[in-house]
Amino acid sequence: MKIKIVHLYSDLLNLYGEYGNVLALNKRLIENGCETEIISHKFGEKIILDGVSFLYCGAGTEKKLLVALSDIMNYREEITSYIQKGGIGLFSGNASELLGKSIKDLDLKEYAALGVFDYTTEIIDARFTGDVICETSLFPQTVIGFINKSSNTSEISNAFLTVKNQFCNLYIPETDGGICGSFISTHLLGPVLIKNPPLLEFFARAVCDRHGIVCNDSENENILKAYQMTLSEQLGARNF
């Protein structure tokens, strides 16, 4: 049986190479002998979650996020049901905001969101960007990444990340994202699974376990060395 990886709104929400997350998981599953299929869902197409093993959605501009929100709400039941039944997936960058209770636009108009997590988001005029170092309860290794957003998210509970240090002009709360079983949201953007081999392993193992496949340890030295280099650069940058 093919393992289906769905990349939601791959044409609308795809800032800064986030498709790399899908490629990375796909490669890791193939390394473990899985037969896989990547489904690049496009805006306007029906979202079908039957038989899906991994659901991914990435960041977009604020304008395009609201366009996606208006569409994804047509599938609220299917998506919440997928997650609540233990579905595996990741919403990264501002796509994480789709999973909260609501999103308020710049005119303070509030839109209901999927409501998987308790947090609410307000889009703002200022831009917060910067490298971050975080911890998670999912594994002992440090999570590294980059945030680039024009929003404030509040009322975060069951967060995915505790932010340990923040650089540049970034202001974010001490916590970020959410965890619901093996479904994760985070404002970290870009190919976050490539930047964080432990997170890639978390998802690869979750998918393999679901399909009764043994997940072997990764032998990808490049990804580990890149992670270590980025971590040392970030630690060195601010004497963390």
Add this chain to the structure above:
Amino acid sequence: MFDLKFKDKIAILVCKFVRAVGKAVGKGSSLPGAVALKFDGDVLKRISLPKKIIAVTGSNGKTSTVEMIVASLKANGLTVAYNSEGANQLDGVATFILCNSNMKGVVDKDVLVVEADEQSARHIFKYFTPTLYVINNLYRDQLSRNGHPERIFGIIKESIADGVRLVLNADDPLTASFGFGREGTVYFGVAGNENLSAECDSAYDDGAFCPVCNARLEYGYRLYNHIGSYLCKKCGFKRDNVKYEVTDIKENEIVLNGNRIGFKLLGLHNVHNMLAAYSVLAELGYATDATVDALSAHILKSGRTVSFKIGENYGTLLVSKHENSIAYDRSIDVVSNYKKPATVVIIVDAVSRKYFTSDTSWLYDIDFEKLDLPFINNIILAGKYCYDLAERFSYTSVNKDILVVSERVDDAMENLKYSDMGRIFILTCFSDKHKALAHCEVLPYDFEIPESEAACDED
């Protein structure tokens, strides 16, 4: 002429003094303006500027376009003041304006040409209004400070005063949308041909949706990425009314509105830069032989293309701006058009020279896939982020046997000295350029590089 206050004169004097001191120690294209503005925040409002003010902004090609405009204006006998050192934020612009001003507060030139940083344009043009305002393009660029192109669109929009005549790249939908419904806008572009596809073959498509109404855009052809001819069937926004158009591009020549202009530069992006420059000159009434001659003779002075020799090998360094995938893609175009034995060196050691970030997401926006070419014998990935590069290449069809990964730029460069590498192309940013060139003999721009004897892998 404005009424110059005493403190304005002091501000001019301070600026000139700090500039002179800075020059003596080899620094300071922005500091003098910063000091002057701190002393007298409104001084720029009271400087008498030339009647003709040309502004240039956009993600890529600002400096090159300004160089071409200035050279052409001078060729037509006009005197010009411009930010020749490329300091394009408010402080840098204040520096060059105040330093070009006499003590009566007059910039006694025919034309002022201002290169404006995208984020700073709204601050700069609070003090004066351009006659012609060129916007070259809006690309994914420096995500660490810019966010994304739509955000920059909003910021640039704040800098456009009523009555300003926009000169826009018609081939870039987001840029062209500045002129949607705006009277008097001038558009320039490159015409399509039967060899171009309407399909996007890039890592991402920033032209998928209409910048005006968010409906899906349809393309007639694409020059590269989202640059081409597009139409929105919902709101009617399209590439239209192109007044200045390149209709033919040959190896050393372009045809622009019927004029044959010599083209000594590399890459289609420079055709757009030249188009922007010609459009400005023509709008000012200088669609002259002198303009054509000046553009034909133009070579870039800003160090974006450098010829070099290392060991017995010759090469070209193409400055490609980290965090800017389109800039890298255009360099990859140059490599792919070479079609003879070649080695490509990609260096990512410091992501930025201006701020710290270790983010490498932008590598996934670059079309490295297009380096899967039979004549490339080696691809060397160098610098602190060489492993990020190696991982990025693992998602391409490039033969992994030709990849060499080197954490130290010095080691990568030294190894280029000892065997026939074919023509070497170094793709890197200003932040890392000097680390490569430190190992090379830099050659004159017009040096004719001899062909290599290296074998070409025909597989």
